[in-house]
Amino acid sequence: MTIKPLSFNKISMGRAWRIEYEGALYHLISRGNDGQHIYLNDADRNLFLETISEMSERFEVDIFAYVLMPNHYHLLARTNRANLKKAMQWFGTTYTRRFNNRNLKKGHLFQGRYKSILVQNDAYLMQLSCYIHRNPLRAGIVSRLIDYKWSSYPIYAYAKKSPDWLSTQVILSYFKDSNKHKQYREKVQKYAEEEKQLLEDLHHGMILGAKTFVNKIRKQFLPDIPHNDLPQQKQLAKDIKLDDLLKKSAEILQIDIDKCVQAKRLHGIDKHKRDLIVYLLWNKGLMTNEKLGQLFNMSYSAISHCVKSFKEKMNKDKKVENQFEVFNSQFKL
Template identity: 40%
Template sequence: MARPWRIQYEGAIYHIMSRGVGRGKIFLTNEDYSRFLEYIEKAREKFGLDIFAFVLMSNHYHMLIRTNEPNLSRTMQWIQTAYSTYYNREHKRCGHLFQGRYKSIVVGEESYLHMLSFYIHLNPLRAGIIEKLSKYKWSSYHDYVSNRKVHKWVNSEAVLDGFGRNKQDSRKEYRKLIWEVSGKEEDFLADVRYGMILGDDKFVGWLQKKFIDRKEKRDEDLPQKKRISDDGVIDRVIEEVIRNYRIEKSTLLQRKRHISFEARDVGMYILKMYTGLKNKTIGEVFGVSLSAVNKAALRVSIQRRKQKGIGERIEKITYSAFKV
């Protein structure tokens, strides 16, 4: 059996999930929830983390974090050991509290942050605990939509950046989009590779090259991916979108506000999700704002789950644009 990957590096972004033994509860009282959040805040200071989002449910929790040093294992061991020690003492129990090792998905692009935050914040709604997200106390949702942050250590700004012209617009847009996504927020999980990577072929190839021992036989389920050159990538994507949709370049790149159609959205989506280009750069190509790029990518993410043809078209365009 192949040795499990230990994917830890400076600046890595992870979606973390852990649940109780036998799906049992890990939070019984308000004090339990509060104490766990205290440990997260302390871990942020102790290990140099960015905490983007979290939700605490009765028998599991989710976090979206960035480690600014390659120290995920030490971080999670400290959090779960500290909380387990408190919980066992407080509730007069012994033994393991969490079911095995935490689950982590390493995230390749910051463009996934908004969808992951939606997924995390919608947990209580999916579970049928509440009907309004504002009614659930134990998540970072309020740090995204309220004028006054509840948890000052939550870096909601990194996710909200580009949603609107200012903080107020960004919060308003986030509230709007999370309800539009509700019921479909799990769709993006289809992009998770091998149960542990959320990213494109280029990112998968980079992880394999960096973290798999070259002396070991490579896992047949994780073939080496070709590296994609960023040289001229914008022109190649634009050219392939034009060819596949049979439209003029002037139509695709017309610089008018509030213009949205599939070819234009797909072009922005591919540049955002497959190239690592910043929203600002993509926006300059299409003559739109940063938030418009985010919205276009979100529309395509949702539609490609509904319409098989869009997904096939995206695959055809990316194959032609990125083949080396």
């Protein structure tokens, strides 16, 4: 049950649950307070990068890619120690103080909470670097990425001089031929076609990876009772309920759940059982029509029709109503 946002930039900024461990890989995003610019000139941008350099050395954080946008930034980073919160707190406080001193300003520079997306492993580094580097294109700031110098793209794509704190070897090692920089340029140019696939692996706006990785993180870090102020913990806990419900539904109804959720068209008793599960999920409020459509490979309108049709069946046929009541009574969610 993966919730699929359309963009990394649309992730909720409510109180965040930070998952930390040695060697953890993150996509980090932070915005200016009330959308304000977080640098006023190139001197500020250089100051920003100098502060990133200090954070990298002080907290043993590897930086793989970055882009400085007018009112936000993206970093692709690995913490060699389990210290994301300390590193990011130091960076935010230090850069804000330096920025304010330089520009005779006061107060907060960054929006309250930065976004941190936990990434499964290095297999996502290439895709994420492409996503990060294409930001100026998506924002319409430039028509050619070579014209935007405030990112690590020129280093990867044109072999520009790399600062000591930027780790480029891992991503460039994906290319075997000698002209790795040209191959990287071509990869970024073609990347728009792959972006949707990357976003499909984003779970609850906080974990990027396969479902097996999400389950591993859930087992290791999710407390028995999710914190009321941490919606991401609640979402992961809800995943357990949905998984258990689908598994139990398949056992009770004696249906292949994979067939149930993947087939666009079902007929006869298989369709009736699928509709029964859809109505149960809808009736318990566990999923919206949109999410039900994603899960069962159906359109929004098809889900609406399915729910309406099953309601009518129950109203007309006491056996169907009784079947649902018996089925529903076996789930306490």
